[in-house]
Amino acid sequence: MIATPDRTPLPREFFDRPVLEVAPDLLGRLIVRSTPDGPIELRLTEVEAYDGPNDPGSHAYRGRTARNEVMFGPPGHVYVYFTYGMWFCMNLVCGPPGRASGVLLRAGEITDGAELARTRRLSARNDKELAKGPARLATALGVDRSLDGTDACTGGETPLRALTGTAVPSDQVRSGPRTGVAGDGAVHPWRFWIANDPTVSPYRAHTPRRRRS
């Protein structure tokens, strides 16, 4: 029989741990996005850990800037960044304040509000593709920089929150190199996903962009 997901908010202490402990533990948890048009709920199936100033792959590697400032704040808050001129991606801040580590939410299964998510993801050919990839996930949830810094640990009607859901047994968790990460940051197996889950995004190594004419 299938366990009913626990819909209580994840407590801040959940995120106030080393990011490599939090990241695999986030699989199977729920992200709820409340919008004027209704809620969208997502079950996390794929994440990546970024370990602050010691991690060459992290936005926080070279220290605090206007963009990454939220990563240096308290755990349980959302860091949203803009990339490739058109996409947003979202992270949950982990560890003690100042550690500047976080988990990139890479993929998930839409468990509620799929109709609304489809209107934001017109190129998706099926529901498995709605949040298969970090920018797709943010698009499906309607997340942009205006939500940067949102506290995901409150129980109230905040626009974005993290719920307990159902933890995934460790024998169902897989790990490997992070997707699209350049150079020395690529060596760590800090990408975590649920074995055989159809919503997990394909792995791609980092590809340097060719020079424009």
Next chain:
DNA sequence: CAGTCGATTCACT
């Protein structure tokens, strides 16, 4: 202040 490139996605061949 100009140059470079990105924690990506999509259309096309």
Next chain:
DNA sequence: GTGAATCGACTGA
């Protein structure tokens, strides 16, 4: 599999 889209953050001079 390859290349374009598209712009803000960051870097180094």
